[in-house]
Amino acid sequence: MTATHGTVLEVRDVHKAYGRHRVLNGAGLEVRPGQLVAVVGENGSGKSTLLRILAGTLAADRGEVRLTGTLGYCPQEPVVNDNLTVDQHLRYFAAAHRLTSLRRADELVELLRFGQFKHRAAGALSGGTRQKLNLTLALLHDPDVLLLDEPYQGFDWETYLRFWDVVGDLRARSRAIVIITHLVIEQDRFDILADLADGRLTIRVATAKDPDVRH
Amino acid sequence: MSVTDLTQRPRAAPRPAAYRQFPTAWRFALRNQSRNRLAALLLVAFVPTWYLLMQAITGHKPLTFRLYATGQVLTVNSGHLTLISAGLNSVTMIVGFAIFAAIRRTLAFDKRLVSAGYRQATLIAAKACSIAVIASAVALYTAVVLLAFWRAGAGGWLAIWAGFTVMALTYGAFGLLLGVLVKGDLEGFFLIVMGGLMDTFLQNPLGNPLAGRPILEWFPSFGPMQFATGGVFSHQALWGHLVLGLAWAAAFAVSGLIIFQIRTRTRRHTA
Numbered sequence: 001m002t003a004t005h006g007t008v009l010e011v012r013d014v015h016k017a018y019g020r021h022r023v024l025n026g027a028g029l030e031v032r033p034g035q036l037v038a039v040v041g042e043n044g045s046g047k048s049t050l051l052r053i054l055a056g057t058l059a060a061d062r063g064e065v066r067l068t069g070t071l072g073y074c075p076q077e078p079v080v081n082d083n084l085t086v087d088q089h090l091r092y093f094a095a096a097h098r099l100t101s102l103r104r105a106d107e108l109v110e111l112l113r114f115g116q117f118k119h120r121a122a123g124a125l126s127g128g129t130r131q132k133l134n135l136t137l138a139l140l141h142d143p144d145v146l147l148l149d150e151p152y153q154g155f156d157w158e159t160y161l162r163f164w165d166v167v168g169d170l171r172a173r174s175r176a177i178v179i180i181t182h183l184v185i186e187q188d189r190f191d192i193l194a195d196l197a198d199g200r201l202t203i204r205v206a207t208a209k210d211p212d213v214r215h
Numbered sequence: 216m217s218v219t220d221l222t223q224r225p226r227a228a229p230r231p232a233a234y235r236q237f238p239t240a241w242r243f244a245l246r247n248q249s250r251n252r253l254a255a256l257l258l259v260a261f262v263p264t265w266y267l268l269m270q271a272i273t274g275h276k277p278l279t280f281r282l283y284a285t286g287q288v289l290t291v292n293s294g295h296l297t298l299i300s301a302g303l304n305s306v307t308m309i310v311g312f313a314i315f316a317a318i319r320r321t322l323a324f325d326k327r328l329v330s331a332g333y334r335q336a337t338l339i340a341a342k343a344c345s346i347a348v349i350a351s352a353v354a355l356y357t358a359v360v361l362l363a364f365w366r367a368g369a370g371g372w373l374a375i376w377a378g379f380t381v382m383a384l385t386y387g388a389f390g391l392l393l394g395v396l397v398k399g400d401l402e403g404f405f406l407i408v409m410g411g412l413m414d415t416f417l418q419n420p421l422g423n424p425l426a427g428r429p430i431l432e433w434f435p436s437f438g439p440m441q442f443a444t445g446g447v448f449s450h451q452a453l454w455g456h457l458v459l460g461l462a463w464a465a466a467f468a469v470s471g472l473i474i475f476q477i478r479t480r481t482r483r484h485t486a
Contacts, residue, residue: 054484055481056481056483057326057330059482071484073327073330079326080324082320083250084246088243088246091234092239093328093331094234095234095239095240096331098234098236137327141332
């Protein structure tokens, strides 16, 4: 089976239970190039479980996830190595993605303004700077689909605004972005708001930007 | 094709080389595993202190025992035999602790690297190589410090060094296995310290009158201890016993790396 025409990420009837506790119960979502999607849910609603299944780090019990193109995943808690510097992280992930240059990495470091910490070990960085590094690692290879789990936790206001500049740039280049959050402050920014409740995703708002949105 | 043709044809720009996975992983694994300040402090301070303390407790009385590997009855300086046990014990704790801490704390990071496209086999090979380098370095240091307490002669010292190296490799691999298996730091440290103490001191006939019992053959330090004592006291190279120690190291390493492979795997969703 191939993804529906025009979608880069297609989630169908995904189920996941931990023992008797059913977390996802037929969740479904379609995301197209350039779309910005928020998956919103209360604490414990299964948001991170869904994102881990989409990222491939957790197996679903049932259902299908189809991805077209490359994927970038930014976990909620920064997954970095405290003994390595920012620059070493960039080189490590450049090797993971088999990149030939760090041009994109340098751009992101510049955009998020943490170049002065390039030679500092991750263990000595502030929470906000660790989160910037966490985000940069997910974006290093300029993925077609970006999954972000509570990405702006720990950002100050200026960094929060810069984060949206980065998102705007990605969307302008037809990259799809799925943000998982327990709280949406600025709903207008999103094309789709999908509520995760009782293990299912329900579209709450689909803005006029794309009236043909389905789930 | 003439020379002119060759010069006139526009040349394709050379494709820049991608960041290579093995050298990068090897360099950073080595850096990560050697950045443990507590392990470094243990190495510098604990090794000489432990030698000094153990020798002071034991004294230099003659001790007669039967070397299990050859059946030969030997009378040796009990202080010298205890120095071998103390050295073996030091490397079990320092290498086991350093590798366990480094592996356990970076498991999620390694999973992220694999998820981003790192080949698991490459990461595994890099980790195995860096463990071997660190274990060998710690064993060499421990054997060199021993010279301040006992000049055993070149052949004897080489046998002790080889025994220390195999012991360090074994506990490095044990640290790797615990690092991917155990959830908490405390459980891992406890298993390494208690395992290393029991393993090495049960092999010493001074501390354990039953050191010649067959059951001790099944302990990881049996092979290295027999090789070191056989080499230094009866001037024999018991290669089979050194290989037995390496087999323990290989068994721990393979088990740990298989579990590492399972715990870092990711699923790819492709249309």
